Amino acid sequence: MSELFRTCPRSGLVFHKPAETLIKLNAVTAVVFLAVGGILGLLVVMTRWPAVHLLSSELFYQVLTGHGIIMLLVWIIFFEIAILYFCSSTLLRSRLATPRWAWLAYALMLGGAAITGVAILQGGSSVMMTSYVPMPAAPHFYLGLILFAVGALIGCFVFLGTLVVAKNERTYEGSIPLVTFGALTACIIAIFTIASGAIILIPTFLWSVGYISEIDPLMYRVIWWGMGHSSQQINVSAHVSVWYAIAAIVFGARPMSERVSRTAFLLYIAFLQLASAHHILVDPGVGTEWKIFNTSYAMYLAVLASMVHGLTVPGAIEVAQREKGYTNGMFEWLRKAPWGNPVFSGMFISLVGFGFLGGITGVVMGTEQINLIIHNTIYVPGHFHPTVVLGTTLAFMALTYFLVPVLFRRELFLPGWAKWQPYVFGFGTALMSLFMMGAGTLGVARRHWDMAFSGAPFSFEFGGAAYMMMGLTGIFGVVSVIGGAMFVIVVVGSLVLGKKIEDKSEYTTTRPAILPLGPAAPAHHGKGFVAPGTFVLALVFLATFVVYYFLNWMYLSSVWPMN
Amino acid sequence: MAEPVQPSGNQKEERVPVLQQILDNPFLLLFIGVVMPTVFYILWGVMEIVTIPIAN
Ligand code: HEM
Ligand SMILES: [Cu+2]
Numbered sequence: 001m002s003e004l005f006r007t008c009p010r011s012g013l014v015f016h017k018p019a020e021t022l023i024k025l026n027a028v029t030a031v032v033f034l035a036v037g038g039i040l041g042l043l044v045v046m047t048r049w050p051a052v053h054l055l056s057s058e059l060f061y062q063v064l065t066g067h068g069i070i071m072l073l074v075w076i077i078f079f080e081i082a083i084l085y086f087c088s089s090t091l092l093r094s095r096l097a098t099p100r101w102a103w104l105a106y107a108l109m110l111g112g113a114a115i116t117g118v119a120i121l122q123g124g125s126s127v128m129m130t131s132y133v134p135m136p137a138a139p140h141f142y143l144g145l146i147l148f149a150v151g152a153l154i155g156c157f158v159f160l161g162t163l164v165v166a167k168n169e170r171t172y173e174g175s176i177p178l179v180t181f182g183a184l185t186a187c188i189i190a191i192f193t194i195a196s197g198a199i200i201l202i203p204t205f206l207w208s209v210g211y212i213s214e215i216d217p218l219m220y221r222v223i224w225w226g227m228g229h230s231s232q233q234i235n236v237s238a239h240v241s242v243w244y245a246i247a248a249i250v251f252g253a254r255p256m257s258e259r260v261s262r263t264a265f266l267l268y269i270a271f272l273q274l275a276s277a278h279h280i281l282v283d284p285g286v287g288t289e290w291k292i293f294n295t296s297y298a299m300y301l302a303v304l305a306s307m308v309h310g311l312t313v314p315g316a317i318e319v320a321q322r323e324k325g326y327t328n329g330m331f332e333w334l335r336k337a338p339w340g341n342p343v344f345s346g347m348f349i350s351l352v353g354f355g356f357l358g359g360i361t362g363v364v365m366g367t368e369q370i371n372l373i374i375h376n377t378i379y380v381p382g383h384f385h386p387t388v389v390l391g392t393t394l395a396f397m398a399l400t401y402f403l404v405p406v407l408f409r410r411e412l413f414l415p416g417w418a419k420w421q422p423y424v425f426g427f428g429t430a431l432m433s434l435f436m437m438g439a440g441t442l443g444v445a446r447r448h449w450d451m452a453f454s455g456a457p458f459s460f461e462f463g464g465a466a467y468m469m470m471g472l473t474g475i476f477g478v479v480s481v482i483g484g485a486m487f488v489i490v491v492v493g494s495l496v497l498g499k500k501i502e503d504k505s506e507y508t509t510t511r512p513a514i515l516p517l518g519p520a521a522p523a524h525h526g527k528g529f530v531a532p533g534t535f536v537l538a539l540v541f542l543a544t545f546v547v548y549y550f551l552n553w554m555y556l557s558s559v560w561p562m563n
Numbered sequence: 564m565a566e567p568v569q570p571s572g573n574q575k576e577e578r579v580p581v582l583q584q585i586l587d588n589p590f591l592l593l594f595i596g597v598v599m600p601t602v603f604y605i606l607w608g609v610m611e612i613v614t615i616p617i618a619n
Contacts, residue, residue, distance in 0.1 A: 160593075175586065175587050176587075184589055184592065185592075185596075188592055188596035189596060191593065192597050199605075219612050222608045222609065226600065226605055230600070263582070266595075269592055270595055270599050273599070274603050277604060280608075285612055286608055286611045290608055294603060
């Protein structure tokens with residue numbers, strides 16, 4: 001069977017035709033869901049803004065369920081499937097294994113998302129994305145999730161199959177590239193994630209239709225978070241791979257050390273998923289040993305890996321920039337970076353936001369004792385919006401700016417908007433999250449329609465500061481939504497109205513040339529650290545972390561007077 | 564594709580380091596990535612839950 005390939009003249013990337021179609025389709029579907037989820041996010045944040053308090057309580061919980069599921073599962077995972085196909089077929093110059101199965105995967109995911117979406121719209125399934133039992137949702141709410149997961153699992157196997165095909169057909173020399181290795185990490189974590197999801201959601205589905213009489217709530221929570229938390233680790237692995245890819249695309253940067261970066265991914269594979277236990281820190285019934293082993297020893301190894309990536313990505317950029325002659329002082333390499341190119345700025349804001357806001361708060365929340373201060377407060381969404389919105393979503397947006405001209409052969413529509421979009425979105429999301437954290441530290445609950453507790457049998461009066469923080473959450477949430485809308489408009493506009501790029505690349509049946517071994521990492525001679533600027537940034541990071549960590553212990557001591 | 568292609572250079576003489584052998588084997592990595600959390604998180608956790616005595 002002859003396979004059709006084309007080589008993109010702009011980027012030199014080689015596309016297998018069915019893979020190219022599937023990448024485009026999954027990515028476009030993802031963006032459509034991002035738009036829907038963004039509108040729901042706007043409604044949610046306008047309700048939590050005390051002065052606006054937009055939706056009725058019933059609608060609020062319904063819309064919040066939709067926001068969580070559509071964003072966290074549907075947008076992110078459709079995009080990740082596109083990334084998996086890109087990192088296997090395209091980066092390895094290989095044909096995609098079994099495109100038919102990949103189409104089936106797409107159909108199942110779309111069908112599943114639609115079914116769950118309908119269940120949420122019907123109103124009987126406002127159970128939040130965690131759908132804790134014994135709170136019941138309609139059976140098709142679970143069924144849709146199961147179908148979606150089966151589809152994603154098939155996508156993972158298409159990725160693994162493509163790795164096998166590429167190896168057997170010798171499309172590359174040596175080891176798979178680092179970016180593909182990161183995608184493999186994401187794929188492996190996804191397989192565990194989906195297995196956990198199946199173990200708990202299939203019985204829950206059977207319970208909802210009456211075949212099983214009862215599901216133990218603690219059992220549900222433990223296994224559900226095997227899925228819920230691990231799926232965030234798919235995102236982390238995927239967006240770290242995107243960082244490496246963008247560093248290579250924009251700067252021609254080579255990883256500082258392939259071995260160190262790959263070992264860091266190996267730490268993810270072995271340890272990252274164990275940190276799921278941080279969601280169970282206040283649950284009785286599972287022992288302290290289990291909690292501490294999983295959230296301390298194991299989690300810190302995974303955090304270490306993230307810090308390695310957070311250091312080597314800017315480090316590699318710094319080395320590449322210094323080779324180009326930006327050697328003045330500590331930070332000329334960074335000042336002279338292409339800040340007007342959204343591919344770069346999006347990626348860099350993602351890196352900084354993920355590390356400083358998402359990472360530091362994650363370690364704080366994962367510490368059993370100080371977790372108690374903020375458990376189930378709005379601090380929690382204040383932590384994970386920097387990870388999954390600033391980190392993952394913005395990294396994917398940045399990659400999209402690169403992929404639109406390459407895949408769709410169209411120039412970006414409204415390039416001025418594209419240039420500003422990462423800043424608007426990054427700024428809005430970062431400040432919204434900071435104010436959520438502030439409000440959470442003051443005790444404002446997450447998933448709560450009315451912080452004034454009007455008409456509740458036990459009332460509680462929050463101080464003015466908490467109200468002000470929630471008001472600012474609302475204002476910057478709107479800024480964040482504006483940034484998201486700019487992205488959707490630029491992308492959809494480019495596909496429909498973008499100027500066509502003259503590109504003579506044709507599909508041919510010629511087998512693409514073998515992917516050569518990457519150039520070895522530059523040998524470092526001479527004295528001193530090769531990336532001093534990055535080293536300083538890392539020190540700033542550590543100092544921030546230590547100060548914030550101890551501040552939280554101080555808060556704890558004031559909650560329970562111990563002095 | 565009958566004859567074995569020798570990748571560039573003198574890789575034949577060099578022994579591939581153990582770490583690299585692990586990193587180059589996706590299915591071994593898959594095994595690690597599924598077994599670790601299954602044993603330490605799921606099985607251990609579930610065992611603790613099922614051994615909670617039932618109140619009467
Ligand atoms: C576009 C701007 C966004 C805004 C303004 C926004 C706003 C919010 C707010 C205010 C909450 C907390 C509601 C509460 O607990 O009472 C929330 C929850 C949440 N958001 Fe967002 N969000 C945005 C984007 C995203 C994105 C891109 C993702 C995922 C990729 C996401 C995932 C979630 C999840 C998973 C929840 C938790 C739902 C739950 O508690 O069940 N959000 N969002
Ligand atoms: Cu988690």
